């Protein structure tokens with residue numbers, strides 16, 4: 008049992024295929040209700056630009072402002088929950104094997120996700136990951152995950168942190184350089200970040216070191 012290691016994991020686009028697989032099905036759901044993919048995309052980016060935390064009720068209101076006949080918010084919200092009761096199919100294939108391995112080794116696994124806590128919690132819950140996760144933490148601003156991680160990391164000899172956003176990894180170079188920082192690159196895009204380990208799958212993270 009390895010009780011000297013702890014593992015922090017980002018959620019969206021590290022464990023969960025938020026930007027491609029889930030987003031495509033999310034849009035299809037709204038297309039069936041008469042929203043064009045363009046309106047769905049544009050209102051999503053409007054929320055981002057306005058620095059509003061993404062959550063479905065914010066998005067529904069933004070889409071409604073562009074529709075000739077607004078969607079009934081409560082009904083659509085309910086239909087959405089009925090249409091997406093199980094989000095496990097949007098997890099990347101290496102996620103459950105990796106988490107099971109951590110659990111077998113006795114390594115705590117914590118999710119550190121950026122975004123609206125209710126929306127992120129809905130997604131994490133609906134993937135079925137909870138039996139493998141020791142704690143869920145939701146950050147407010149890009150680049151501030153280290154403030155959640157540092158107080159929890161200090162008691163461990165080996166600290167792993169996996170995120171697809173370099174802004175979350177960079178602060179450790181100054182604050183706690185011993186943290187093993189893994190930059191997840193699921194889409195295998197050109198990526199050069201010499202300060203961190205660049206990976207495309209969780210399977211390459213050494214767990215028995």
Ligand SMILES: [Mg+2]
Nearest residue numbers: 017019020171
């Ligand atoms: Mg992410």
